[in-house]
Amino acid sequence: MGIKAALSKPLAAWVHSRDQDWMRYPVQAQQAILEDVLKKAANTVFGRDHNFGNLKTHADYVKAVPVRDYEGLKTYFDRVKNGEPDVLWPGKPIYLAKTSGTTSGTKYIPITKASIPNHINGAKNALLSYIHETGNSKFLDGKLIFLSGSPELEEVGGIKTGRLSGIVNHHVPGYLRRNQMPSYQTNIIEDWETKLDKIVDETISERMTLISGIPPWVQMYFDKLQARTGKEIKDIFPDFSLFVYGGVNFDPYRAKLFKSIGKFVDSIETYPASEGFIAYQNSQKDSGLLLLLNSGIFYEFIPVSEFFDENPTRLTIGEVELGVNYALVLSSNAGLWGYSIGDTVKFVSKKPYKIVVTGRIKHFISAFGEHVISEEVERALFQTLRHFHGISVAEFTVAPHISSTEGEPSYHEWLIEFDQKPANMPAFERTLNNELCKLNSYYDDLIKGHVLSQLRVTALPEAAFQNYMRSQGKLGGQNKVPRLSNDRNLADGLLNV
Structure with missing residues (x-):
């Protein structure tokens, strides 16, 4: 040694x-x-x-x-x-x-x-x-x-x-x-x-x-x-x-x-x-x-459900609960005051206080009132992959597809770059849809009420995400692909590279 x-x-x-x-x-x-x-x-x-x-x-x-x-x-x-x-x-x-x-x-x-x-x-x-x-x-x-x-x-x-x-x-x-x-x-x-x-x-x-x-x-x-x-x-x-x-x-x-x-x-x-x-x-x-x-940072936590309210609840560390999604707010010796960092976290322990990062406050899909967040799509995909051995994913993102034609359903489009594609894509889509329904009751209600049809997967070619990030001047470094968005800007960019 x-x-x-x-x-x-x-x-x-x-x-x-x-x-x-x-x-x-x-x-x-x-x-x-x-x-x-x-x-x-x-x-x-x-x-x-x-x-x-x-x-x-x-x-x-x-x-x-x-x-x-x-x-x-x-x-x-x-x-x-x-x-x-x-x-x-x-x-x-x-x-x-x-x-x-x-x-x-x-x-x-x-x-x-x-x-x-x-x-x-x-x-x-x-x-x-x-x-x-x-x-x-x-x-x-x-x-x-x-x-x-x-x-x-x-x-x-x-x-x-x-x-x-x-x-x-x-x-x-x-x-x-x-x-x-x-x-x-x-x-x-x-x-x-x-x-x-x-x-x-x-x-x-x-x-x-x-x-x-x-x-x-x-x-x-x-x-x-x-x-x-x-x-x-x-x-x-x-x-x-x-x-x-x-x-x-x-x-x-x-x-x-x-x-x-x-x-x-x-x-x-x-x-x-x-x-x-x-x-x-x-x-x-x-x-x-x-x-x-x-470490020089004073933390406040706003329940995500209240974040966009005029006067949201601002909790200190002794007031948080386990399993609740909070928007993270910092005041610090860097000169940040009541600063919303944009991330959402959830406590998994209080002794000591431990968190997991669940997403970004602005990264969600709620085009139909479902308010699906990053944590849910990542978890749904993780659970689905456990059912399909040998299948792996290089990168993915999710966007709403809003129908402009009467009688044509709207749905969530998952754009996935697979390392190994599922042999049975319809079964993969059904499983993924069911996993998301388990995690988000609003999405489940919209599926059952036929407001949304089952999600659809678009398999992208190899290096699709790298090519897109390159086209945007964001390849490498600390740049990250958003897991999901409430519009189609990223999705359409990926499909058109």
Whole structure:
């Protein structure tokens, strides 16, 4: 065992012991963060506009600070981007994380000196938690790859700006940097396919032990390795033992990814966002993600059923219930206040508080009143695939097909890129439809009432999703395909590429 692997074990034990303190007193930990961030931001532009100096309780905060998304806070973000100090947090941010917006174009999320440890320690502690539980630290002695965006930064308003993964790349601890791949020269290549070919060149002969990235882009990396060698990943990288991922639900990709690897490897799910590192899987015994309640972020949770109400209920950590879908709202030492991140989560444990990510608040189908969400379509497909052995899916999305002809039924169209197509597609469609009916009673009622006909599957050709993402300039990096949408823009784009 190398020195890094050996030294990581006592460090992992220390971090585990320290975390028990806030895990035992989660409500108090969150209250302390709220009080701290309000006090420190009281003399900012936002703090003065919202009377932070006189806010004492969460109820006071709710009255003073409404829930807003990026567009709702854009005037403040623009002032930050233009280089004005003391707008949302004292001073200027040390970085702006650049990410894609829905209606406002590119978003610039501040990362402050106070908030950067949240991003760095979240990722680090996910690995240390794994080491503490399993005793496996040998991966630290091999090569580690993080498939990410370019670490090359520009300046906006005098502030270093880039993709979150590129920013974090600059903060990889020195003791891991020698193990890190790919090289900086390769990592700054913007074209994803060119970059991936170079990554294969650099890693194919190395002792890779940890591989990290968004599952569909890791799968592209594996596909290129296999095309180059004709071997399974376990034979190319026999010491590969840990896969770290985040950003999308792993289940739809799991079968193909492990088939490519050729053996089981441990995996850690993480929940990083430009707005903060929110949670990570702290145990191999269950898939729940430990919500980080002591890391500079104060959380609020709005029941999804109330999210679009004028005055929705805003719950704190001590008020949430298991099994309920909540929209996630953040206030933090990055200068985010009542900020709707756009994600939905569900609690699967309260001791400690663990979540699963269930989708995006804007990603749903309710063209007919069914309000089908991402979690439901992913679960329906996962359950269906269990009935059809040997069938696997590379990628999929779901869209409504609204009939314009009298007598012709409307339905949900599932656009699926199969690795192996079902021999009996009608049976596959029936099973998938039945699984979705079990998960969503509104959809079931519409099917039984003949408002909707049974869903239909459109099998797309190989690489259809990659070709579409390429056509949109979104191939690789942190870009993800929406699981479902309430219009046909994505579906029609896929069919017309």
